[in-house]
Amino acid sequence: MKPCSTASRRRQERKLSQSVTVLLLSILFLLMCLPTVATESNNVLNVEELQDDPEDHLQEEPLVDSDDHNKKAAQQQQVVKDDPPPDESLFNPSSLYTVLGPTRFPKPTDKIEGENAQIVLEPTFGTHRPDHDAVMAYAEGYELVHYLQFVETLLATGFEGDIVLATSALDDLRDGVEDYLRSCTACVVYATDFTCSDNNFDTTSERMQDNGGRMSFQMCRLDHIYGVANPVTGILEAVPDPRTGRVVATSRYELYWIWASQYDSHAWLMLLDARDAYFQTNPFTDLPRTTESSSKKDGLLYFFGENTANTRLGKSPKNRKWLERGYSVGIMKFLSDKPTICSGSTMGETIAVEAYLRAMVNEWDETLVLQKGTDQAFHNYLYYSNKLQNVKEIRSVTVFDQGKGIINNLGALRDLKLVDLGVYKVEERLVYNWDGSVSPVVHQWDRDKLLFHYISDKVFPATKTAWEEKKKKTLVQKSS
Numbered sequence: 001m002k003p004c005s006t007a008s009r010r011r012q013e014r015k016l017s018q019s020v021t022v023l024l025l026s027i028l029f030l031l032m033c034l035p036t037v038a039t040e041s042n043n044v045l046n047v048e049e050l051q052d053d054p055e056d057h058l059q060e061e062p063l064v065d066s067d068d069h070n071k072k073a074a075q076q077q078q079v080v081k082d083d084p085p086p087d088e089s090l091f092n093p094s095s096l097y098t099v100l101g102p103t104r105f106p107k108p109t110d111k112i113e114g115e116n117a118q119i120v121l122e123p124t125f126g127t128h129r130p131d132h133d134a135v136m137a138y139a140e141g142y143e144l145v146h147y148l149q150f151v152e153t154l155l156a157t158g159f160e161g162d163i164v165l166a167t168s169a170l171d172d173l174r175d176g177v178e179d180y181l182r183s184c185t186a187c188v189v190y191a192t193d194f195t196c197s198d199n200n201f202d203t204t205s206e207r208m209q210d211n212g213g214r215m216s217f218q219m220c221r222l223d224h225i226y227g228v229a230n231p232v233t234g235i236l237e238a239v240p241d242p243r244t245g246r247v248v249a250t251s252r253y254e255l256y257w258i259w260a261s262q263y264d265s266h267a268w269l270m271l272l273d274a275r276d277a278y279f280q281t282n283p284f285t286d287l288p289r290t291t292e293s294s295s296k297k298d299g300l301l302y303f304f305g306e307n308t309a310n311t312r313l314g315k316s317p318k319n320r321k322w323l324e325r326g327y328s329v330g331i332m333k334f335l336s337d338k339p340t341i342c343s344g345s346t347m348g349e350t351i352a353v354e355a356y357l358r359a360m361v362n363e364w365d366e367t368l369v370l371q372k373g374t375d376q377a378f379h380n381y382l383y384y385s386n387k388l389q390n391v392k393e394i395r396s397v398t399v400f401d402q403g404k405g406i407i408n409n410l411g412a413l414r415d416l417k418l419v420d421l422g423v424y425k426v427e428e429r430l431v432y433n434w435d436g437s438v439s440p441v442v443h444q445w446d447r448d449k450l451l452f453h454y455i456s457d458k459v460f461p462a463t464k465t466a467w468e469e470k471k472k473k474t475l476v477q478k479s480s
Contacts (some may be wrong), residue, residue, distance in 0.1 A: 090308055090339050091399040093386040097334035101387035105358035108254050109226050111242040111365065119258050120227035120238050124170065125181075126162075126188035128262035131292075133161035133284045136259055137274035138252035140168045140192065144176040145460040148467055150274045151184055157282040157440075161267075164188045164259050165274065166252065172207075180467060183474075190255065194220035194248060201245055219245035219370065222254060243365070250364055250375050257357035265351040266290040266299060272407070273344035276446050278455075280430060283347075283406045283440040290349065298395040299349025301356055303383060304443075307402040307412035308339040313380060316340060322377035326369045335384050341399060343379035345407040345443050355393035356382075403432075408439035414447035424451055 109117040128134075135154060139147065151163055163186050170178060170191045181189050196218050198205045208218045224238035256271055263269065268287055290296055313319045314336025323332040348356065363378035382388050388397060402409050403423065408431060410418065418424035424431050431442045431451070446452045 090337075091305060091341075091401065093389075094334055094338065094384045097331060097385055099385040099387040101359075101385075101390050103390050103392050105355065105362045105391070106365075107358060108257055108361045112226055112228060112239060113242075115228075117226050117228050117239075118236060119225065119261060120236060121190070121225040121258055123188050124191040126164075126184075128164070128188055128259075129162055130262060130264050131267065132263075133159075133268045133270075134164055134259070134263060135159070135161065135270045135272060136164045136256055137166070137272050137277075138249070138255065139165045139274035140248070141172075141174075142177075142275055143174050144180060144467075145464055146275050147177055147180060148463045149278050149455070149459065151181075151187065152463060152467075153278040153280070155186065157279050159279070159282050159284065160186075161284065162186060162188050164190075166190045166192050166255050169193045179471075183471075188259075190259075192222070192255070194218075194251075195223050195241070196220040197245055218248060220248050220251065221245050222251055225254075225258065244368070246364060246370065247372050247374075249372065253357055253360040253375065257354065257361060260350055260354040260357060263350045264292050265349065266292055266294065266296075267350050269348060269350055269353045270407075270441075271344075271346040271353070272441070273443065277345075277407075277441060277443045278445065279441055280438050281440045285440075296395070297351070298393050299352035301348035301352040301388075301394050301397045302346065302405070303341050303379075303397060303399045304345045304347075304405050304407045304409055305399055305401050306340040306342055306409050310415075311340050311412040312336065313338050313340055318373060319376060319380070322371065322373045323381065325371045326363075326367050326374045326377040327381060331381070331385075335380065338380070338384050339401075340376075340412070341380050341383060342409045342411070342443070343376040345409060345441070346379075347406065352394045355391050356388065359388060359391070403434040403439070405433075407441040407443050408433060409443045411444035411447050417450065418448045419450055424448065426450070426454075429454065 109119070137150065139150070147165075154163060163184065165181070165187060167173060167177070167181070167189055168191065173191075181187050194207065196205055196207055197203065198219070200219075201221075207220075221241035221243065223241045225241070227236040227238045229235065230237050260269060266289070268284055270283060288300065290299065311319075313323060314332065319340055320332055320336070323335065346353070346356070359382050360375065360378055363382065364374075367374070367378075383397060383399065388394055400406070402412065408423075410423070410431070413421070413423070418431070419426055422432065423434075431439045431445070433439050445455060
């Protein structure tokens with residue numbers, strides 16, 4: 001056998017070195033992407049942790065005064081003013097981590113054994129109008145003033161669509177809430193009755209209280225919202241929840257999916273947190289419309305970001321934790337520089353929103369993570385991993401930066417003063433987008449001290465008084 005030449009030997013060594021390098025990089029990539037091990041410490045609800053969680057996107061507390069807070073606010077305010085406008089490409093899906101998603105996610109009813117499972121849940125009161133737009137909100141356990149603020153400001157804009165709300169069971173509603181919501185002709189109300197447990201459903205328990213209301217992060221099931229035809233009689237019979245207990249805040253996406261099925265394909269829907277949102281102009285004005293007679297079998301989907309100068313998924317302790325526990329540390333690293341997209345504010349044509357909601361429910365089915373706030377992780381993961389890319393019903397997903405779209409998410413500006421930024425003008429009592437236009441929807445208003453006190457001390461009492469006077473007039477008219 002002829003001995004190898006020196007040059008040939010070197011070529012073989014280089015090829016071997018390259019192969020080893022590729023193998024090592026592949027192993028490293030796989031290790032980074034391995035899901036976080038589910039343990040009791042990271043995957044089971046910690047009630048004490050929930051009660052001390054002022055940073056959570058669903059239950060944040062208003063700002064408080066302190067010297068440290070004011071110094072930090074002054075420093076960050078300078079950053080916002082002096083930095084150049086954020087790069088819109090920040091909201092592009094990740095180039096480091098991509099998921100090949102399906103063309104259609106399974107329906108939530110596909111978890112039910114048997115064929116042709118159907119939705120059997122119906123409104124407690126109110127009627128869906130399929131050809132109308134709709135605003136949908138999970139609004140359980142609030143005081144009357146929160147419902148008044150949400151509903152009355154929306155109606156005052158001239159909005160003529162449906163307002164679909166999930167509330168506590170009727171017996172658990174706060175004083176005056178049921179009377180008010182029944183008087184709202186545009187409202188479609190689902191009084192939800194969750195089955196909850198504190199011990200993995202060995203036994204059931206009452207809903208817990210948190211900050212004076214029902215806890216949104218207790219482990220619960222939604223029984224009897226779906227049904228299957230009896231094989232003998234053919235009668236549709238309601239069935240238990242096919243899913244294990246999960247936080248109520250995660251279950252809302254299943255309710256949204258049920259509600260979305262009631263609307264025409266190209267009606268526009270808005271999914272919005274109710275407690276900390278109000279309306280200044282009609283958010284459904286000037287939207288691109290597709291007629292129902294159109295041959296288009298897909299629709300538009302709008303997401304709304306938080307302020308890019310003040311938050312990133314990896315910068316926020318909460319968002320980082322949610323992604324790590326829902327997925328993995330490695331995936332969190334790939335997405336760490338991406339701006340946060342708020343899961344509490346979404347819009348779109350029904351056909352696209354329905355497909356998105358399938359995906360959100362499916363993310364829980366795949367991860368089974370028992371962690372509060374992980375709907376925010378699902379929301380960001382679906383977009384940045386490009387998992388929605390192949391869904392046939394979604395024509396496109398547009399992400400609007402904070403202060404540049406229909407819904408203005410203010411939460412990431414909590415350490416700044418909106419009035420100093422020109423976002424909130426005290427004389428006009430209006431919140432503005434960065435281009436000087438009035439924000440149609442103000443979300444997370446209670447993070448700003450000045451705005452919080454105006455709404456809480458002035459608007460809430462005035463709105464309640466107006467409602468009480470309206471009730472009196474109605475009673476007088478009925479008695480005359």
